[in-house]
Amino acid sequence: MSVSAAYPINPPSAVVIRDDAEAIRVAHEVAALLLAGASERDRTRQVPVEVVDAFSNSGLWGITVPREYGGAQVSYATLAQVIAIVSAADPSLGQIPQNHYCLLEDIRLQGSHDQKQFFFDLALAGHRFANALSETGGKNVQDIRTRLVADGEGYRIDGRKGYCTGSLYAHWLGVLALDSEDRAQLAFVPRESAGLTVVDDWDSIGQRTTSSGTVLVEGLWVPAFNLFPTYRSYERPTLAGPFAQITTAAIDAGIARAALRDTIAFVREQARPWIDAGVEKASEDPLTIIQVGGLDIRLEAADALLERAGRVLDQARAAPDEASVAQASLAVARAKVLTTEIAIEASNKLFELGGTRSTLRKHNLDRHWRNARVHTLHDPVRWKYHVVGNWLLNGINPPRHDWS
Template sequence: MPVLPVSADYPIHPPHAELIHDEAQALAVAHRVAAVLLEQDAERDRTRQVPADIVDLYSNSGLWGISVPREFGGAQVSYAVLAQVIAIISAADPSLGQIPQNHYCLLEDIRLQGTPEQQAYFFGLALQGHRFANALSETGGKNVQDIQATIRRQGDGYVINGRKGYCTGSLYAHWLAVLALDEAQNAQLAFVQRGTEGLVVIDDWDSMGQRTTSSGTVLAEALRVPAFNLFPTHRSYDSPTLAGPFAQLTTAAIDAGIARAALRDTVQFVQQFARPWIDAGVEKASEDPLTIIQIGALDIRLEAAEALLERAGKALDAARPAPDEDNVAHASLAVARAKVLTTEIAIEASNKLFELGGTRSTLKKHNFDRHWRNARVHTLHDPVRWKYHVVGNWLLNGTKPPRHDWS
């Protein structure tokens, strides 16, 4: 008989999150948590290990509940501020910045498609500090929308079977949200508590970057789900909603954080350790005119990327009260522009670190290559070349962006 896989072991402690009341508090807490995460960022990357107390500190800070609507007890921070929070955390440790990215998207799914009873229950869990992770994508299909996992009615509940990949945060999660297709080929999203029989988390993520995101495999094997835990997520794309641009905004924020981290370490290394080129005629690398120019150029491009990120967040905020075809399209276009620049500056800044830092910046003890590895891996989330197409097609032909998670 085949040996059934065993779910990965990780200490999952009962949550006890603080309650964040407003945007100013959210930003202050984000800076405080980021300071802690930065302390061992390089070491966590080296070992591929995240101590449970670090993940608990992060989720118990209250940051994972800041997008919960006010009527359910949350701060309901603006999309623009949420992007800021994600970027602040990601500048300290982008792997940990990424693990609640899908958590926030799942809260958006609950807001968009949940019944009042479902919203009260699952928003309440988020405010308590429960961590939600995704089991959405699959590997090996024709494209990212080729979903083979199935969900079928059985008695008073449902049963899911399938294999999921890129399940970010799955190792650390209290709950997994599993995407599967029903008999009508409509996408249904099922929230399943960690430890449920038939739910298997495999800790097999071995990418060169974003090494501690736990974006590995999740198996659903005759996994039973109560009807109450099911959300008709396909409806989020049957009509105009902010589900797609929101997901893209959060990924762009992570890339902005990676760029901040790379530029921060570049400046510090040039100031402290790099040597000027012999033809510069100066005493310190920080006085080298060509280095000064390139540092200035990186900072300007990062500022431009962050300005577009903020503008994109505000476009989503403007559309939220009454999303329609036009303002959702405007939000998607704003996010597309931001994502182009955050992608490009993350890769450029993490590459320039070595050019401006010199050979000694490549020593293993610094582990600066983690910035480039993180940038290169995370920006593969979806092809940024299609963002140029989305914007150009709108300007030339008036074609609105497509409605899906990557637009």
Template structure:
């Protein structure tokens, strides 16, 4: 990173979004946006660039506002529908599928902890097409929950100082949700307009995968924010809420989308370009029985992961109005099961593409490696090995899953 990082430039147009009214409309719009995004996916990944008009088409479609509660003018789609929307978009462009993931989580924070005036103000912004990004995680602590960013109250404002990493979507955002601790080490979330003095977005995300998520650094220096923009997010985990399962199901849906993309390109490449193995005695790779078996296995695994993802959404929907300890535990376990399979199929499908497509499938101009790179990077979000532990411990010992964004 530069010694004196400058605020990263990115053109932000005035938000002007369509308002989606129903779950069915959300799915329909998602398919239309996905068709548009798929056209330039490989090239955008290759260049590490997303034109501003592409992001605008995505957010102005109305998909970024579909979780706004009905009482505030939104569609309030089901959790199952939200997961499917994210999967559809991520299958077209996994980076762009990820950038509203934290946006949705931030809207959930507003739903859980905002007062009516705050909800009306910020939900209206979301419905108009404003994009929210996170400045939550930090890279230097012992664990992901080790937060050093602090704020102090100063009249009608708070003053924030700190350094954030993995700030997905920050480059493209109209607003950033900044997590900071008060003097009692309680976590608060402050919503900050992108151009606020003291807030610097550094476009330094250099990962091998999810290249265009703009998950770089955000610097906070004497950043002043109105008290009205501050939410007591720590309360979301002091009693049972769906904040954790919500964060996890949106993440799992991205992995499902990556798997869909990898299988889609595998089918196309095997049909059109792959050569049969010399010992098969066949004229087409698509007639090779060993290849056919692998394709069938991948399809079954993908269907199973998506079925668990949909089921997890339905479990969450069933307890939404009155979560409770048991309801949140069941939702967390259901999402954990889906997360295991979406992680595994994303990695498996993106690897098998090369095995079944042959050496020519690895040529740079195809850019098929983006699927494996995306899967490998995004599935590192939280260790799936702990999902097995969560499920097993709940079943065997009756231990409820922990309550945080990674469970």
């Protein structure tokens, strides 16, 4: 039996956030806390337990819990803004609760009343949920080999998972497995469960402290109460797909904000003007000024589409149908194109405008490009253009899955 990676998992003690305004305020407070050590955490690939605890105990991890279960049920537009604010400080830590929010959405969509009460109470108390959904060896992202079989009052699961973001820091993991009818089921299990092993082997160039490594599932027993029929979320129109996508787009928006913030600071404080500009400071170089202005405008456009996408999801939440879910997916697709492109552009332009000295290892400014390049690979943004164009030209609605 393999041994799980060691990381202190403390009992939670979260506050409960009551409304959207409080969520935004707390997000800024958490961002200030995370920004201070973001570069050093990227260098060392280490996240002190007190940092993770402070983040989850802030109450931000429970803001999507429905009001009838004691949560703030913030709008989707607010959630996207919260994720972007935190991700502008540290996008690796900003990504950790992204799947947590998606798992809470699974509970909302497919849980019984008793299941919702139990797991939403955990979320409000500060328990962190991580994913064990994807696999790395199949033909594509939907080729799932992990299996679930009935065993007494519950089920046994066997498989190998990859890209398990936040697994090292989690109290609970959501494990995706196929049942005897090849239907996707989602099982929630405590991290210390027998048969569950977290392997701290994430070794990407970017998003380095997300703990997006491997989870081994070997004879893991799960009580029936902990199982959710997640396949049902795609048998009918729901916001499961666009919800997952807007949270991803928000992280990219945060990365772009971070890159532009550090570009402005470096140009003001350390960059040199080009000799032909005839100015004293890089911040007075007219071509640099134009480039920074362009980055800001494109980031504002991306943020505007992100906010608009959130509002479209909010409008569809009460009674999602084919048309409203399609519009939600299209709105998020448009936003994701721009957040992807500005994250990559801004993190690249930082070096062009900062000059050679901006590449020095001591500044660690390459982390913005590394984060942008890695996180925007979550799903191919070229297919977002296809989704929008196919709807416009042929009236074909976006596909129903987690990437649309």
